[in-house]
Amino acid sequence: MSDFGLRISDCGLKDQLFVSFNPKSAIRNRGRVKMSKSAEPVMLDLASLPREQVGPFLLLGLPKESDKDRIESNWADRLKWARKNLMKVPLEDINWARDILNDLDKRIRADAASLNLDTTESVLQTLARRFGVAAGQPGRAWQPLDSEKALADYMPPAEVPDAAAVRAALTVPQVPEELPAVAVLLERLAQMPLDPWAVVLPK
């Protein structure tokens, strides 16, 4: 960040930022700043503090309590914005901020020396959540109206046989009175060797 821009407190133009164009003050400040011809408020490109004084938290738009994932995510966003000229901060400063925050000692030192955008009660974070713009939160919070087709009783156009008719059509074979397995079992028992000494006689 440049440290050679116009210092607002030095030139006394602060109030002109917020009022319409005033020809008298334009004459008074002639030569110091290029004035717009329109009736829109005059926008001055003010000098910012050097990056060490702005601090890594403000450069990456992070609360001081952010965890590593949040640091990486904000860093990646800002890299994209800087490459697309959506942000005035140079890439070098964005990378510098990330390096500082990834080194714990440097991070704590930076915390001690940088401004807090939010209060201790985190009022701004709470408001951001309420408006659906906090990090990792889906933007929209309104509920759309849904109407689904009622298909609970839907019958697909396929031939499904009637369960009662199928049951009626089944013929169960009759169980024979003779049990053919008995003869086989007795035959197998008779073929087994018999040890007379192993027989325990009842007393």
Place this chain on the structure above:
Amino acid sequence: MPVVEVLEEVLPVAEPVQSQFEVAAQILDRAVQGGCQDANVLYMLALAHKRQGKTNEARSALRKISRPDANVILQMGLLSLEEGNLAQAEGEFQRARQMDKESYEICYNLLLTQLTLGKIEECTKLIPDAVELLDRSPGTLPGGAYAPDERRFLQLLQSLLQQCDETMLRDPRFDPVLSEMTPDDEQRLLKVVRSLGQLDVVHTLLKALTASRPRSAAVREAYIEAVLVKAKDVMDRCNWTEAELLLRPLANDRSASRANQVALLNLLGCCACLTQDFDGAINQFQNALKLSDRDPRLHQNLALAHELRSDLQSADAHWNRYFDLLDQRVPAPPDVPKYLNSLAYESMSRLASRYSEKEKWNNALGYVQRAARLRPDDPDTLERLFHLYNHAKRPQDARQTLNDLRRLRPTDPQLDLYELDLVEVKGLADIEKLLMEIDRILKRYPGDARVEERAVTMVGNVIPLMGNLCDQLTEQMGKVIDQVRNLPNYQINWTAVRDVMRDLLREFQKLRRIVGKCMPLVTSDEHKRIVRDLAEHIDKKMEACRSMGA
């Protein structure tokens, strides 16, 4: 038996059970894979996926429907909304509406999607159609809403959107619908506006609503909140001037809640500070502190603003208050243990450095003493404390600190040299003693870079002292020579002159010996040149003394 095992025995563990939507999706998916292309089966499969939050699968099932009707497109729009793709959702709702102009749900969703996208003109045109659909609807809508309530809400929204026109914002006209709405209607409207999730749109709508209802505290509060969130968003992109332009009109607003006022003044202070208007920043931070004196972060901001104006004295009070208030209320990163303790320590160390840069040793000493109380066994802090005691001319405390340091670093050779810092150099004897000690320590720790470096610095500090002593002796000699030159010969007490010259010669000889001892301890070329010149100068003076009868 360990407690965990007992608990495992007593407490039933939930078995993973397939949800009914999961089972339905599996069966329907099997049917589709088996060749079923029935639109309703695909639709039911999409719903089963949707209810499980599987938007991709749901969309691919809907896409397989060969002739999608309005409801299918509506479902696709809902999926796009779920994915946060507002532009796609708008397109799908528009397509659905072309197919079915009678669906209030489609119309309502399109309306709110366009509103979220900030398409106020399109939205304004759509509201009469939605109202007409409501007129044809029964009392209660499918979502459970009551049609007359819904109609009233849409009329309010229409009036609000009409007020959003730029010319209307500059010169708001009286709108009876907006100015006479009930508190319940106002709450509903605020809720919907807040839920849009697009800051620019929310800001525009609330600005228009504030202009139409200037006496409503709830609307004013919501507007201030929106401005605060938007300003913070702008500041997160490092656009300090734009943020200040947003906040400035609200600077004197006292209608907001205390917390919001504090946040507003604090943000204004930060903007001012970041654009180097430090006086303005101090003013804003002080106003914020009047409302919330127990906020450590505000004290830190004010202290930093004073520092940036190079007014360390004024910053001091706020730093002290900051340290007093720094407790568990202050949010800290979850993955860093004892963060606040480290923060306090680093803040104190930093302040000590700032005061040391300005050679305000006592102020610096105060902060390092506090830092040492936080980390009593930290040798670096004690070393710093030792040097500050030396600078502040407190040799007793310095000696005590050096003893503590010896306890923590018993083998550190540098500490022997630190001992020499405590020697007060008053004359030639002190200088000689100092140089001998340095020589002794260097011989005891040969090749120790830290000792050599420190010794060079100490010898470098001694060289100017020798120069001063040489100048003093030369001056005395000059006075005697002047008197001898200006007085007639018979008035000169030659005995006294010889005595003085003898004394001066003795002092010069002593100094020459010390300079000789200094020579081997000097390493830099510059120092060597100075010492050599000094030795030559002393030799000349000694010769002069001798020529005067010494």
